[in-house]
Amino acid sequence: xxxxxxxxxxxxxxxxxxxxxxxxxxxxxxxxxxxxxxxxxxxxxxxxxxxxxxxxxxxxxxxxxxxxxxxxxxxxxxxxxxxxxxxxxxxxxxxxxxxxxxxxxxxxxxxxxxxxxxxxxxxxxxxxxxxxxxxxxxxxxxxxxxxxxxxxxxxxxxxxxxxxxxxxxxxxxxxxxxxxxxxxxxxxxxxxxxxxxxxxxxxxxxxxxxxxxxxxxxxxxxxxxxxxxxxxxxxxxxxxxxxxxxxxxxxxxxxxxxxxxxxxxxxxxxxxxxxxxxxxxxxxxxxxxxxxxxxxxxxxxxxxxxxxxxxxxxxxxxxxxxxxxxxxxxxxxxxxxxxxxxxxxxxxxxxxxxxxxxxxxxxxxxxxxxxxxxxxxxxxxxxxxxxxxxxxxxxxxxxxxxxxxxxxxxxxxxx
Amino acid sequence: xxxxxxxxxxxxxxxxxxxxxxxxxxxxxxxxxxxxxxxxxxxxxxxxxxxxxxxxxxxxxxxxxxxxxxxxxxxxxxxxxxxxxxxxxxxxxxxxxxxxxxxxxxxxxxxxxxxxxxxxxxxxxxxxxxxxxxxxxxxxxxxxxxxxxxxxxxxxxxxxxxxxxxxxxxxxxxxxxxxxxxxxxxxxxxxxxxxxxxxxxxxxxxxxxxxxxxxxxxxxxxxxxxxxxxxxxxxxxxxxxxxxxxxxxxxxxxxxxxxxxxxxxxxxxxxxxxxxxxxxxxxxxxxxxxxxxxxxxxxxxxxxxxxxxxxxxxxxxxxxxxxxxxxxxxxxxxxxxxxxxxxxxxxxxxxxxxxxxxxxxxxxxxxxxxxxxxxxxxxxxxxxxxxxxxxxxxxxxxxxxxxxxxxxxxxxxxx
Numbered sequence: 001x002x003x004x005x006x007x008x009x010x011x012x013x014x015x016x017x018x019x020x021x022x023x024x025x026x027x028x029x030x031x032x033x034x035x036x037x038x039x040x041x042x043x044x045x046x047x048x049x050x051x052x053x054x055x056x057x058x059x060x061x062x063x064x065x066x067x068x069x070x071x072x073x074x075x076x077x078x079x080x081x082x083x084x085x086x087x088x089x090x091x092x093x094x095x096x097x098x099x100x101x102x103x104x105x106x107x108x109x110x111x112x113x114x115x116x117x118x119x120x121x122x123x124x125x126x127x128x129x130x131x132x133x134x135x136x137x138x139x140x141x142x143x144x145x146x147x148x149x150x151x152x153x154x155x156x157x158x159x160x161x162x163x164x165x166x167x168x169x170x171x172x173x174x175x176x177x178x179x180x181x182x183x184x185x186x187x188x189x190x191x192x193x194x195x196x197x198x199x200x201x202x203x204x205x206x207x208x209x210x211x212x213x214x215x216x217x218x219x220x221x222x223x224x225x226x227x228x229x230x231x232x233x234x235x236x237x238x239x240x241x242x243x244x245x246x247x248x249x250x251x252x253x254x255x256x257x258x259x260x261x262x263x264x265x266x267x268x269x270x271x272x273x274x275x276x277x278x279x280x281x282x283x284x285x286x287x288x289x290x291x292x293x294x295x296x297x298x299x300x301x302x303x304x305x306x307x308x309x310x311x312x313x314x315x316x317x318x319x320x321x322x323x324x325x326x327x328x329x330x331x332x333x334x335x336x337x338x339x340x341x342x343x344x345x346x347x348x349x350x351x352x353x354x355x356x357x358x359x360x361x362x363x364x365x366x367x368x369x370x371x372x373x374x375x376x377x378x379x380x381x382x383x384x385x386x387x388x389x390x391x392x393x394x395x396x397x398x399x400x401x402x403x404x405x406x407x408x409x410x411x412x413x414x415x
Numbered sequence: 416x417x418x419x420x421x422x423x424x425x426x427x428x429x430x431x432x433x434x435x436x437x438x439x440x441x442x443x444x445x446x447x448x449x450x451x452x453x454x455x456x457x458x459x460x461x462x463x464x465x466x467x468x469x470x471x472x473x474x475x476x477x478x479x480x481x482x483x484x485x486x487x488x489x490x491x492x493x494x495x496x497x498x499x500x501x502x503x504x505x506x507x508x509x510x511x512x513x514x515x516x517x518x519x520x521x522x523x524x525x526x527x528x529x530x531x532x533x534x535x536x537x538x539x540x541x542x543x544x545x546x547x548x549x550x551x552x553x554x555x556x557x558x559x560x561x562x563x564x565x566x567x568x569x570x571x572x573x574x575x576x577x578x579x580x581x582x583x584x585x586x587x588x589x590x591x592x593x594x595x596x597x598x599x600x601x602x603x604x605x606x607x608x609x610x611x612x613x614x615x616x617x618x619x620x621x622x623x624x625x626x627x628x629x630x631x632x633x634x635x636x637x638x639x640x641x642x643x644x645x646x647x648x649x650x651x652x653x654x655x656x657x658x659x660x661x662x663x664x665x666x667x668x669x670x671x672x673x674x675x676x677x678x679x680x681x682x683x684x685x686x687x688x689x690x691x692x693x694x695x696x697x698x699x700x701x702x703x704x705x706x707x708x709x710x711x712x713x714x715x716x717x718x719x720x721x722x723x724x725x726x727x728x729x730x731x732x733x734x735x736x737x738x739x740x741x742x743x744x745x746x747x748x749x750x751x752x753x754x755x756x757x758x759x760x761x762x763x764x765x766x767x768x769x770x771x772x773x774x775x776x777x778x779x780x781x782x783x784x785x786x787x788x789x790x791x792x793x794x795x796x797x798x799x800x801x802x803x804x805x806x807x808x809x810x811x812x813x814x815x816x817x818x819x820x821x822x823x824x825x826x827x828x829x830x
Contacts, residue, residue, distance in 0.1 A: 013451045014623050015442035016634055018433055027430035036428045037463055041454040048452055055470045208429055219431060275718075277697070281704025285697025285718040290806055292772050294696070300724040303690075303700040303716025305709075309758065313715070313728070343724065357707050391705055 001225075003029060003036050004060035006052055008067035008077050009151055010043040021066045021149075021156050028165055033174025033223040034062075044068060049080040057084065061144050062168075067151030069134035071113040077148055078119060078137070085141055087122040095126065099133045124148075127163040131155045136163065176223035177235035181242060182252040183216050184403050191216055194245045198238070204229070205238070213392050214399035215258075218242060251406060258402045259287040265409040266297040266347075273405075274343030276302040276314055276335035278326065278352040279369060283398045300343040304335065314338025325364070327352050329381045332370035336381075340374045347408075348374040349401050353384075355393045367393050371401040373408060380404070416640075418444060418451050419475035421467055423483035423492050424566055425458040436481045436564075436571050443580055448589025448638040449477075459483060464495040472499065476559055477583075482566030484549035486528040492563055493552070497536045500556055504534040510541060514548045536563075542578040546570045551578065591638035592650035596657060597667040598631050599818050606631055609660045613653070619644070620653070628807050629814035630673075633657060666821060673817045674702040680824040681712040681762075688820075689758030691717045691729055691750035693741065693767040694784060698813045715758040719750065729753025740779070742767050744796045747785035751796075755789045762823075763789040764816050768799075770808045782808050786816040788823060795819070 005026070007019045019041055026036045037060065042052040049068070056063045068077030082089050096118035103110040117134050120126060127136030127147075132155040137148040147164055149156045183191065188211040195218075199207055204224050210217040220242070222235040243250055251261050266273060275284045275298075285301035288294055302313050307326055310316040316334040324330045332350045340348025353369025360366035365385070372381040382404065386396040420441070422434045434456055441451045452475065457467040464483070471478045483492030497504050511533035518525040532549050535541060542551030542562075547570040552563040562579055564571045598606065603626040610633075614622055619639050625632040635657070637650040658665055666676050681688060690699045690713075700716035703709055717728050722741055725731040731749040739745045747765045755763025768784025775781035780800070787796040797819065801811040 011623055013441065013454065014621075014634070015438050015445065016623060016625055016632075018438070023430050023433070026428065030430060037458065038467060039428065039456040043452065051474060052453060059466060206429075208426060208431060210431055217431075219429070277700075277716075279704075280701070281709070281713075282692070282697030282700025282702075282716050282718065285692075286695070286701045286809075287697075289694075289696025289718075289720065289770075290809070292805055295720055295774075298696075299721050300728070301692075301697050301716070301718025301720070303697065303704075303718065305704065305716070306714050309715040312757075342727075355704075359710075390707055394701075394705070 001034055001062060002060045003034055003062045003064070004038045004040065004056040005036055006040045006042060006056055006063065006065045007151075008042055008044065008049060008065055010045075010074070012041040012067075013043050021151070021153055024153070024157060025064060025066075025160065028160065029168075030176050030178070030221065030223065032165075032169055032172055033176050033225050034168070035223075044074045044076055046076050046080055049076060050084050053080055053084050057144065057146070062147070063144070064147045064149065064164075066149045066156055069117070069136070069148060069150045071111070071116050071133070075116075078121060081137075081139070081146065081148065082121045085121065085139070085146075089119040090122045092118050092120055092126070095120070095135055098135075102133055127159050129155055130158045130162070138164070138167070173227035174223070174225040175231055176221055177231040178222075179220045179235050179239045179253060180255055181218040181220070181239070181246070181250045182255075182257070183218070183246060183249045184214060184251060184258065184399055185249045186216065186246070188216055191218070191246065195242055198241050198245065205234070207238075213386075213388055214396040248407065248410070251403065257287075258399060258406065260291050262402050262406050262409070263288070263291040263294055263297065265406065265413075267293070269409065269412070271346040271409075272297050272299050272343075273347045273349070274298075274300045274302070274339040274345035275349040275401075276304055276310075276339035276351070277349075278304055278310070278335070279355040280351050280394050280397050281305065281355075283394050284349060284351065284401060287398055287402070299345045300339075302335075302339055302342070310335060310338075314342060327354055327364050327368060327370065329370050329372070329383065332372035333374065333379055333381050336372040336374035336379065346375060347405060349405065350374070350381075351397050351401050353393070353397060355390045355397075357390060369393065369397045369400070371397065371404055373401070373404050375408065380408075416449055416477060417475045418449055418477045418479070419453045419455065419471040420451055421455045421457060421471055421478065421480045422566075423457055423459065423464060423480055425460075425489070427456040427482075428458050436566070436568055439568070439572060440479060440481075440575065443575065444583075445591050445593070445636065445638065447580075447584055447587055448591050448640050449583070450638075459489045459491055461491050461495055464491055465499050468495055468499050472559065472561070477562070478559070479562045479564065479579075481564045481571055484532070484551070484563060484565045486526070486531050486548070490531075493534060493536060496552075496554070496561065496563060500536065500554070500561075502537045505537045507533050507535055507541070510535070510550055513550075517548055542574050544570055544574055545577070546573045553579070553582070588642035589638070589640040590646055591636055592646040594635045594650050594654045594668060595670055596633040596635070596654070596661070596665045597670075597672070598633070598661060598664045599629060599666060599673065599814055600664045601631065601661070603631055606633070606661065610657055613656050613660065620649070622653075628801075628803055629811040663822065663825070666818065672702075673814060673821065675706050677817050677821050677824070678703070678706040678709055678712065680821065680828075682708070684824065684827070686761040686824075687712050687714050687758075688762045688764070689713075689715045689717070689754040689760035690764040691719055691725075691754035691766070692764075693719055693725070693750070694770040695766050695809050695812050696720065696770075698809050699764060699766065699816060702813055702817070714760045715754070717750075717754055717757070725750065725753075729757060742769055742779050742783060742785065744785050744787070744798065747787035748789065748794055748796050751787040751789035751794065761790060762820060764820065765789070765796075766812050766816050768808070768812060770805045770812075772805060784808065784812045784815070786812065786819055788816070788819050790823065795823075
């Protein structure tokens, strides 16, 4: 089955808007073993819209259009589809009543412009919109299916899940199994070398590598259009092989981010955490506290940007600062220990470095970051040299210290 | 001039990849007064690629294709374009030598697969690639222009800027003036009501509103395809009218984010800052320190998640906590004052609230956040009720307190 997605709206042709609807639709279509063959982004003008729809209608078995179902003059998807299919637009009294009802429920009168939303393409089935006024449409024509969905993501998703996905799934034997590995500590080329030979080349298997500084994801998909293959088992086997090559670098297989993984481990063990941050400026605390329930293990953060704060809040001695400088393994360790002691936590993190773009010297260049961990009876520090602009150095630093903590927690588990 | 952009690559049809090249190209084409009429995303398979290119070639005057110029079997843009145009692929010895040279310069031998990149569409002009091996192509055919650019953003941008943009600009009188307003404190509907009547409807003017929680941007574009209009003056006039309706809610007109605006004001006045964060968990510090040079005004952050930290680090009294609870205007103010006093800063920020999803009560629901500011001789606190999930509550809280600080700094300026 050949599937096309057309996103409608002139804002999609400006430099600012990203179409996220089609990513969502692609994921859900993939779940049924359906691949998307083409995506088009087209403006509100009738001729362009008709042109784009006509092309896709000729080439695809299923065309999903999102957007352009609103009440304004710029919303022309219904008209363009009707004209292309050579069908009438029919006024539906029952839809109008629904829309009026929706406004009444909020104590408002329906603006007259919304009448337009009660027009449907002749012969179409109406798809109810639980989150807005624009009804969707399902049209069968020339052995093809054409689906019109509203543009606002919440409305689109709700309608797709209740009215479109189940219908597409009906009678289909196609299916997909998907596993996502999130890794840290290896570069993309290091991963490619490690997994060489495992890269699935065959029909119905896909391995997509998504690389960003500090985090590389492997998206494994095994799909089939027909019955008879156990895609879950195939995906699990592929995952086993990948895992055996990547080991501890894989920190999550269920979509969880590193801060969630660390949070789960801390919670399981009933341990607490405090963080002393210099160059990351609060990012570590922000990431840890982005996890719901983190207040049960995260006690306190110290953003000790200046030396005075390092001394006053964390007890880092002035002698140590004078002898080694603020960016040094000694100070990173003293910060981690100071955070742990001051907050009364089980684990203390300490990060100090030069985020740039200024402040680097030949001895201590931009990107030099020390990440330190302190716990009862132990401590460790790592020297890192991160590349890229300020925000990237900050992110990679936070990723590194969270990973150090994760590995320590896993090690304690083994004892 | 009708412009189409086709992004080539099967990864663009997975749920994970976003095409950012076309946003960049759109912005630069807009600068010449050129609008993009259609964007297509198509996979690596030859038939789809030929189909998509053929459609766009028939409809557009300029077709820009990105991606699919690499050395692997999956890179088929050259072949598909040649086949569609009914032209040969020609081997170019000079290109091969360039590619070999590039590898040699890195102490490597060129893999034999890269030979393929020396094939060009007959009659095409070669566009040099300063950042990679794949040359680009400019093809004139049937009074149309077809441009093939590599997919990696850095290679694509470099080639577009040196070889494509100047050529498109040559002899063009079209131009565009663009102004971006960033605002906070108003909802999208409040902005629409305020600017009603100013919304430019005419040809050659565009106002795009980009709304996200806590920040709404107005992108003003005035463009012309022919000479004779002073687009900069028109854009400035439109900006004046918009500014008069939106007042202090506009925090930036040069692309700067709120943390940069606040940073500039602090630096100008030679003032320093400390922040005490509870529900934002470090996000305020992270945002402030994302600005290069922030160490000159940001002294220290206190992520006082628990009550013990609020008492121990900020001197918030246990009585106050017991009487009003951690989420209260009294505690927010005490945090702001504690941060200011402890760090010895000119301004202290204090934020306490319930980020959710748990922890809400009928009296103190999820999204209730107090934002407080303390300075020499004054203090203020605001009560906010933010909607949305945890991360959105955190971001809106940080946005609100940075805006409070901005307004205070502007007020001091007036004296």
